[in-house]
Amino acid sequence: MTQILAHRGFSAAFPENTMKSFIEAEKAGADGLEIDVQLTKDGEVVVIHDEKVDRTTNGIGFVKDLTYRDLQRLDASYKNKKWLTKEPIPAFSKLLEWLTTNTLTCNVELKNGIFPYTGMEEKVISLIRHYKLEDRIILSSFNHYSIVNCYRLAPEIETAPLYSEGIYMPWIYAQSIKSKGIHPKLIAAPNEIILRAMENGIAVRPYTVNKEKDMQRLFEVGCTAFITDNPVKALEIKEKRPRIKN
Template sequence: MARKILNIAHRGWSAEFPENTLSAFRAACELGVDMVEVDVRLTNDGELVAMHDREVSRTTNGKGSVSQLTLKQIKSLDAGSWFDKRFSGEKVPTLKEVLDVVSGKSGILMEVKGPGKGTEQVIERILELADGFPGPLIVQSFNSRFLAKFKERAPQITTGICSRQPDIVQRALKARCQGIHFGWLSLAATALGAARKHGLQIFAWTAKRRRDIEIILHLDVDGIITDCPDVLKQRLKSR
């Protein structure tokens, strides 16, 4: 029997909706994905919001870094018009709002950006917000130090390390992660073999088109993080 591959919507259904918005997350849930992936950053006043970039300028009509803006300032921004005028007025959601939307409908893959000096604050806030979330819930990051600290504080929560580097398995083990989440264009087959040897879960990112999906399906992975979860859903049905 073929291994079950999880359909993970990258920043929500981001090929058809503005990334990291409630519209994108709702649509992904309605599609029936296994998990949605959301990027998490800390605001100046200690709230967690869904935003990939350090600066807000690419995906909103504002300027400045998330860490220097308050939640009120970020909530005043338009997070939809850059993608399409149909989404004018879409707001940057808080992590709580995202969890409320997906709870009971999809799992969540939470990518923590940074977090630098705010590590402890981010950890405590995630644990507070995730309490009672039915799951599944996975926390991922490129920051192995953050993941190690998170695992010390919350050993019960699954974690995964993001990387394009060949030492991804070693870094995952050092941080006590249960998974490796790799850029599919850059990972060697030897790393995949090592990950399986150590019982690590394997996610590949980011499938942006049908061709990417076809290539990744030939790899030994447990989940595919994709901008086009509709395409992946149809392809997985035909396996």
């Protein structure tokens, strides 16, 4: 059964990577979340996509140059005029604490491709273990060195490399770095790749899937999961189009 992972939460309708967006994704019926983490100047793991705060908040500057207290002063919903209440950038620990109250899967993307964020993997894994969520977390990154490091530090937590262009026999590559899944850009996930990967025991979770025809294709082929901005739309299509058995 193809799972639906809400991209940065229910980001089609709510401020991305905020607790509001995560809570609404759960209410909508998503099977899980896709979130992004970075480190503040004082070493706090926070949930935000961009290396800079400029696009998603009313602040300016790099996450790495701001303290956690600095970030808490910012509003991650200010560009959406319908929100009358401030939405802060969440601490990763706050998200994990909330996850203990439900059964959602959570794909945690380590945003360490531009800035290496020394010690990020250790901090993220320590928090996951603290909240005993090892079996519900997937660690992903475009930085595949980081993915390998995560596996070495915590072989009990699933890892999955992110990639945007085609890889020849990506299930072989995943196996070679001890990953149990692959997270390709949708264009790099044709049906034959999805099926061969899954036949070889590798989960496939493409990103970012927002068009109805693409969702229908992935449901029909029985893809492990996909990452979407709109879990409500995905669920409506899922209910209309049950999986066709091969």
